[in-house]
Structures are given as C-alpha cells and as structure tokens.
Amino acid sequence: MALWKPDPTFYPSPRDAVAAPPEKLAYVATFDRAAARPDAIAVVGTDPEDSRSYGQVVGFTELPETGDELHHFGWNMCSSALCPYAPHPHTERRYLVVPGLRSSRIYVIDVIDDPATPKVVKVLGPEELAKRAGYSRPHTVHCGPEGLYVSCLGGADGADGPGGVAILDHESFEVLGRWEVDRQDQYLAYDLWWHIAHDVAVTSEWGTPSMIEDGINPELLLGRKYGHQLHFWDLRRRRHTQTIDLGDQHQMALELRPAHDPTKKYGFAGVVVSVEDLSASIWLWHDDKDRFAVRKVITIPAEPAPAEKLPPLLKDFGAVPPLVTDIDLSVDDKWLYVSCWGTGALKRYDVSDPFNPAEAGEVRLGGIATETPHPAAPGEPLRGGPQMVEVSRDGERVYVTNSLYGSWDDQFYPAGVGAWMAKIDARTDGGVSLDPGFFPHGEEAFRGRRAHQVRLQGGDASSDSYCYP
Numbered sequence: 001m002a003l004w005k006p007d008p009t010f011y012p013s014p015r016d017a018v019a020a021p022p023e024k025l026a027y028v029a030t031f032d033r034a035a036a037r038p039d040a041i042a043v044v045g046t047d048p049e050d051s052r053s054y055g056q057v058v059g060f061t062e063l064p065e066t067g068d069e070l071h072h073f074g075w076n077m078c079s080s081a082l083c084p085y086a087p088h089p090h091t092e093r094r095y096l097v098v099p100g101l102r103s104s105r106i107y108v109i110d111v112i113d114d115p116a117t118p119k120v121v122k123v124l125g126p127e128e129l130a131k132r133a134g135y136s137r138p139h140t141v142h143c144g145p146e147g148l149y150v151s152c153l154g155g156a157d158g159a160d161g162p163g164g165v166a167i168l169d170h171e172s173f174e175v176l177g178r179w180e181v182d183r184q185d186q187y188l189a190y191d192l193w194w195h196i197a198h199d200v201a202v203t204s205e206w207g208t209p210s211m212i213e214d215g216i217n218p219e220l221l222l223g224r225k226y227g228h229q230l231h232f233w234d235l236r237r238r239r240h241t242q243t244i245d246l247g248d249q250h251q252m253a254l255e256l257r258p259a260h261d262p263t264k265k266y267g268f269a270g271v272v273v274s275v276e277d278l279s280a281s282i283w284l285w286h287d288d289k290d291r292f293a294v295r296k297v298i299t300i301p302a303e304p305a306p307a308e309k310l311p312p313l314l315k316d317f318g319a320v321p322p323l324v325t326d327i328d329l330s331v332d333d334k335w336l337y338v339s340c341w342g343t344g345a346l347k348r349y350d351v352s353d354p355f356n357p358a359e360a361g362e363v364r365l366g367g368i369a370t371e372t373p374h375p376a377a378p379g380e381p382l383r384g385g386p387q388m389v390e391v392s393r394d395g396e397r398v399y400v401t402n403s404l405y406g407s408w409d410d411q412f413y414p415a416g417v418g419a420w421m422a423k424i425d426a427r428t429d430g431g432v433s434l435d436p437g438f439f440p441h442g443e444e445a446f447r448g449r450r451a452h453q454v455r456l457q458g459g460d461a462s463s464d465s466y467c468y469p
Contacts, residue, residue, distance in 0.1 A: 068100025074141030086145030099138035163189025360430030
C-alpha cells in the first residue's frame with residue numbers, strides 16, 4: 001500500500017540519519033548448525049529505558065523449513081527510495097528479506113504489524129532463483145534503485161559459478177532476473193555495494209559453494225585460489241568496467257563499505273588473511289582520474305600463541321591470524337570498525353582522513369587463544385570473537401555477534417563457538433567500552449542456535465545509501 005508521506009525511517013542525507021531516534025529493537029539471524037531445527041530471527045531489546053527487555057531476546061520467529069543457514073539479510077526498502085532518478089518514496093521499510101545461504105531459499109518477513117513478533121509472509125524456493133537468475137547461495141541483500149540486489153555465490157542449482165547478482169522486485173519480491181549484462185572477467189562473488197550518485201557498483205570475492213561449504217580448504221588457501229579482486233561496474237548499464245587485483249597473497253576480499261556521503265567516491269574493503277604472514281588488511285579504493293585505484297591502509301598482524309591453544313588448522317603456524325571477517329563504517333564516515341574474529345578484537349579506527357587511518361580504541365571478547373570473558377560473566381571463558389558488526393545510525397552504539405559460518409566455526413573453534421551478542425559504547429574521544437548490561441548469550445537466549453548478522457530497527461550504518469550530502 002502506498003503511503004501519503006515517505007517512511008520516516010528514510011533519510012535524504014547521512015546528516016539526517018545521524019540525527020534520527022535510536023533503535024529500540026535489533027533483529028538477529030540465528031541458525032541451527034545441525035539443521036535439525038528451523039533457523040530463526042531473534043528480536044533483542046535495545047532500549048536502555050526498558051529494563052525488562054534491554055539486552056534480552058524478546059521475540060523469536062522460527063522459519064518454516066530446516067537447513068537454511070541464515071547468514072546476511074536486509075531491508076526491502078531504505079533511504080535510496082528518496083533518490084530522484086529511482087523514486088519509490090511512498091513505500092515503507094516493512095520487510096526483512098532473509099536468504100538461506102545453504103538452502104538458497106529466500107524468506108520475506110513482516111516486522112511492522114508487531115515488531116517483536118516478525119511474521120513470515122512469503123518464501124521463494126531455490127528453483128525460482130535458479131530459473132529466473134541462474135544463481136544459488138544468496139548471500140547479501142541491499143535495497144537499491146531498481147529493486148532488491150541479492151549477491152549470490154553459486155550458479156544455478158549450486159553449481160560452482162559464476163556467482164553474481166540477482167534482482168528482486170521491491171514489492172512482489174519475485175525474482176526479475178540476473179543483474180549483469182556484461183560481466184567480463186568476474187567469476188567469484190561475495191559483497192555488493194555502490195556509489196549511488198555516481199552510478200558505480202563495487203563487488204568483492206570469496207569463493208564458489210564447493211570452496212566454502214565444507215570449511216576452509218587449506219590447499220585452496222595456500223594455492224591462493226580464494227578471491228582477491230575488486231570489481232567495478234556501471235550501475236545503471238549493469239556492465240563491468242574495471243578489475244583491481246589486490247595480489248593473490250591477500251585471500252578473501254570480503255566486506256565492502258563505501259562512504260555514505262554521496263559526493264565521495266571511496267570506500268573500504270576487508271581482507272581476511274595474507275598467506276605470507278597470516279596478517280589481515282583493510283584496503284581503500286578511491287577515484288583516480290576517472291578510474292579507481294586501491295591502497296592498503298591498515299595491516300593487522302597475527303598474534304603468537306602456544307600450539308596447545310590452537311586448533312589443528314593453525315598448530316603448525318604457532319600464531320592466531322586476526323581473521324578480519326567484517327567491517328563497518330559509521331554513517332558520518334568518521335569511524336571504521338574492524339572485527340578480528342580470530343584474536344577476539346574489535347578495533348576502532350579514525351578514518352576522517354581515509355588515506356591515513358589511526359587506531360583509536362579496541363575491546364576484546366573471546367578469541368581462539370584467549371577466550372576473553374564478557375564483564376557480565378567474568379568467570380565464563382568465551383569462544384568465538386566479534387564477527388558481524390553493526391553500528392547505530394548516530395554512531396554511539398556498536399553491536400557484535402560471534403558466529404562466522406557453521407563449518408568455519410567448527411574448524412577455528414572445534415570445542416564449540418557458543419552463541420552471544422554484545423554491545424559496545426563508542427565514546428566521542430575515540431575510545432570504546434563494553435556495556436556490562438547487554439549480553440544475551442547461551443542456550444537459553446538463542447534456543448540452541450548460533451547468532452550471525454544484526455539489523456537495527458529503522459536502519460543502521462550498513463543498510464542505507466543516501467542521495468544528498
């Protein structure tokens with residue numbers, strides 16, 4: 001149904017989004033590693049004024065099928081609806097679009113009628129994605145100018161590629177087809193983002209289904225076969241325009257975070273690991289005479305550790321790699337958050353000058369060798385580490401969860417990864433600190449599921465793109 005006025009959670013500029021009211025709920029994708037029970041969307045209270053719900057799971061919506069492995073998900077509509085050349089202003093941010101990474105099903109979940117009790121209203125089977133777009137293993141969902149952009153890791157029916165982007169209709173959620181008209185040398189897929197005012201899209205690379213679904217393959221890793229390129233596209237013409245190789249030692253170029261300011265043409269990409277020294281890195285892409293160039297702007301080294309504290313995969317190396325598996329950029333483009341899932345660190349960098357980031361703060365939770373506890377449960381060793389990271393629109397709150405991907409969890413945390421979510425308070429002086437009153441965790445909180453991505457009610461730092469500065 002069309003609205004008389006635009007949804008109040010649509011913001012024409014990042015400045016307006018920063019000034020918006022704080023979120024009161026967080027939606028968390030949870031999954032059952034054994035695939036014996038349905039995956040679910042957990043709803044967590046985030047309003048500190050409500051002591052009964054704050055830091056508690058207040059809603060839990062199970063999906064109708066099993067074996068989905070929920071991973072990343074997104075909104076049906078967001079602030080891009082206000083862009084003048086792709087107007088959808090009289091729609092609303094009503095639905096979460098939630099793919100199953102293993103099943104290739106896509107769920108549409110209504111969160112408006114009762115925000116704490118989301119309701120599944122539509123299910124797209126894997127055959128629809130395969131038939132209409134030629135893809136499988138849907139990974140990332142973004143609301144954009146022509147519809148819903150869904151990046152996919154595999155070809156039809158789980159084939160090993162090429163991966164790419166499917167487009168879904170904003171309102172019916174039917175699969176419209178494949179986005180790419182001319183993909184050139186792009187084969188591997190992972191994330192998708194854009195500079196919406198410049199008609200530029202950017203994609204990154206992980207691996208095909210057979211490369212990732214049974215865990216990391218050491219032969220492929222040391223053989224430098226995982227993704228290490230960024231691809232640039234003409235967003236409206238849907239044509240590939242440029243490939244930049246970061247170097248094949250830099251394995252798994254994953255998360256992309258472009259500047260929110262639509263007048264800017266730069267962004268950050270996270271690389272999981274270097275096979276030369278186990279370090280992780282952050283790269284800056286930027287405009288360079290009508291082309292794009294890249295620069296490594298952050299290197300995070302591995303940390304030595306005794307062999308008895310390492311999983312079999314790492315024992316011969318005597319060190320814990322940071323394993324940067326997510327990054328997030330605050331809406332004001334000032335702060336970059338980097339999750340080091342291996343060491344258990346969440347790092348905060350001042351990126352006011354994107355070419356020269358400065359580390360400003362860090363918190364530690366979990367970690368392969370350290371198992372750092374949360375202050376709410378100081379006697380309880382914590383497994384996993386900050387993995388998915390989400391920043392509130394005003395930049396004052398950062399939420400993290402601890403599961404990466406089922407088979408990869410099992411390799412790096414063979415004793416079990418558990419399930420937890422934490423909140424970090426971001427101070428104006430650049431420091432960060434854990435909120436001791438916010439720590440949903442364990443069997444009781446998430447009902448035996450592992451916790452992955454977080455979306456915040458009304459939008460967050462990684463869901464919306466803006467058309468006005």
